[in-house]
Amino acid sequence: MQGEALMVTFTSSLDLTPSQVEQVLRLAALAPSLHNAQPWRFRVLPHLIELHADPTRRLAAADPQDRELRLACGAALFNLRLALEHAGVRPVVTLLPRLSAATTVAEVRSGGRVQPDAETTALHEAIPRRHSHRDPFRDVPVSAEHRQFLRTAAHRERAWLHIVEPAERGVLEGLIHRAHRAQMADPRFRAELAAWTGRPDDAAEGVPARAAGPAPEAQDQWVHRDFSAGQASRSPGTRFEAHPLLVVLCTQHDDRSSHVEAGQAVERVWLTATSRGLVASMLSEVVEVPETREELRALLGQDRHPQALLRIGHGTPSVPAPRRDIGDLLLDTDDAS
Ligand SMILES: Cc1cc2nc3c(=O)[nH]c(=O)nc-3n(C[C@H](O)[C@H](O)[C@H](O)COP(=O)(O)O)c2cc1C
Structure with missing residues (x-):
C-alpha cells in the first residue's frame, strides 16, 4: 500500500545482485496497462524470475476475457527481457499463460552472459x-x-503491424465511434472507467487527471475516452492532428500465448517509437467490443487478429503515470501459483 514504509528485501537471481533484481523489476513495471491497473506480480527465485498475472486487477467490464490483462503482462515481460539483457543476462523465456488454472504468465531463466547491442x-x-x-x-x-x-x-516479436491506409480511415472511424457508444451505454463500463481514471496525483495506480489529456469533444475523430473523469480542463476547439499514423497490431492466432506475444510486440513498437522521438497512445475501444473487433478483423483480411490500435506521431513529452511500490509486486517464494 502506498504511504506505508515497506521493508522489502530483494534476493539475488540469475546471477544478478539484489539491487540489480530490484532495478529490472522496476523497469518491467513501467510497462503500459489498461487503465494503469498494473496487473502483474513477480516471484524471484535464485535460478528463475516468474511473471504472474494479478487476477485481483482484472477489468471485468472492459476486458472480460482478460485479453488486455495478458497483453499488459506481455509488455512487462518485454521490459523485463530488455532490462535483463542490459544487465548482461541473456533471457530465456517460457510462456505459461494458463490464467484460469494458475496465474503464471512466463518464466525467465538465464541463458548465459550477453553483451547488449x-x-x-x-x-x-x-x-x-x-x-x-x-x-x-x-x-x-x-x-x-x-x-x-x-x-x-x-x-521481431512475431506480430504484424497494419498501417491504416487513408482509404480505411472512414470505416475505422465509424467502428471506433460505435464501440465507444456501446461501452458508454453500459453502466458497468462507466463505473469501472470512473473508478480507474481522474485519480489524484498521489494515487499509485489508475490514470491521474494530469495524464488524461484534454477532454474529448464531439468533433474529435479518434480520441473519445475521457480519462479525466470529467475533470480535464475543457479547452474549446482543441484540435487533434488531422492525419495521425494509426497502426493495428495483429497476431496470427488469438490464444492466450498470442495475447502475451502481442503485449511484447506492442511494447517493442512503442519503445522503438519513443527511441526515435515519436509519441503514442492507444485507442482500444474498437478491439474491446467483440462486434467491432470482428469487423476490424474483416477489414484487415488475411486472417489476422487485431490486438491493439495505436496512434503514433510527433508531440511534446507527456506526463508519466504513477506506479505501485515495487515491494507490493513481489510474491513470496512459497506462495501458491
Ligand atoms: C491493453 C491496453 C489498452 C489500453 N487502452 C488505452 C486506451 O484505449 N486509451 C488510452 O488513452 N490509453 C490506453 N492504454 C494506455 C494505459 O492507459 C497506460 O498505459 C497507463 O495509464 C499507464 O500510463 P503510461 O502508458 O503513460 O505508462 C492502454 C494500455 C494497454 C496495455
Missing part, C-alpha cells in the same frame, strides 16, 4: 521515457523510414 541499449533507455500521449500531436507526418522501423519491431 545498440538496439537493446536504445530500447532500454526508452523504457522510462515511454508514456501515453493523449494530447494532440503536431501535424507532422511520420516518415516512411520510421514506419519501417515500427513494422520491423512488430515482426
